[in-house]
Amino acid sequence: MLSPCATRLKHEFQRIRGKPVWPGDNPRTALIWEHLLDIALLSKAAVMGVVEGLTEFLPISSTGHLILAGSLLGFDDDKAKVFDIAIQTGAIFAVILVYWQKIRDTVLALPSERQAQRFALNVLIAFLPAVILGLLFGKAIKAHLFTPLVVASTFILGGFIILWAERRQANNPAVARIHTVEDMTPLDALKVGLAQCLAMIPGTSRSGATIIGGMLLGLSRKAATDFSFYLAIPTLIGAGAYSLYKERALLSLADVPLFAVGLVVSFLSAWLCIRWLLRYIATHSFAGFAYYRIVFGCVVLATAWSGLVVWAA
16 A cells, blocks of 8 residues: 555656556556655655754754655655654764764763763753653644744744854853863753753754753853753654654554665764764854754745745645
8 A cells, every 4th residue: 555655646647647557557567657656755765864864963953844845845744754753863873873982981981980970860851851841742733833834933033042142152251151061960951951842843953952052051062062962862762762653553564665764864964964063063153054044944934925835734
């Protein structure tokens, strides 16, 4: 049985050809069209994987970009929404690879070193608010706020907040009282965890909420970025596992190639993006991302208002 995405592709092929593909065509022709559908779906999975990997850890909202990309590609049914969350796991594997030494050293030191124990506790404390609020409000938010127009609006608002946070820290460097993740207290971690919950609104950006929220709470740009990466590991793995379990009735073994392509591509693109971002923030602010958010959000609103692009609801 074809998925809704594949069914839409089939109907599009039928429209172009001006006649049905199934039934009526000979088996060989039908098989060719089925292979074309598979290639088209895998290509969409690869595109979505690139979008996820390149945007997950930048303060520009991966969920927002996935919603917009899915709307344009016609990849926005219920299974596609599960796919969007599941492929975040590929991006997380990239974080684990880049920070492997720190993660390994922390795990090995947990039984004996207080600093490692405090760091692990801080990540757990920051993770819990997203779990609680996600379980309480996640379904309602997905039902009412996962639309391109909401994404565009939060893109613009988030851009102005990033500019304000960067200007605040540039004009008063003393507000950055925490320069490494090891200096954070449990209360600091809780505040960053609460800031992460703002990313439940699509277009806000999980990394943007934690990094900019951290900067507003007294973390340096480097410390906020590092903690955002560490916090992403339990947050995104947990979200992906929960979504797959909750929506397991939608999935079948036939979906394995689709998800595998998305995971691998998101891993590779995220790995490249993380390595670039860590070099970039050493000498640059996040202002460039803020301007991108504002411009891109305005473009989405303008195209929707003019009718140039019909964004799916």
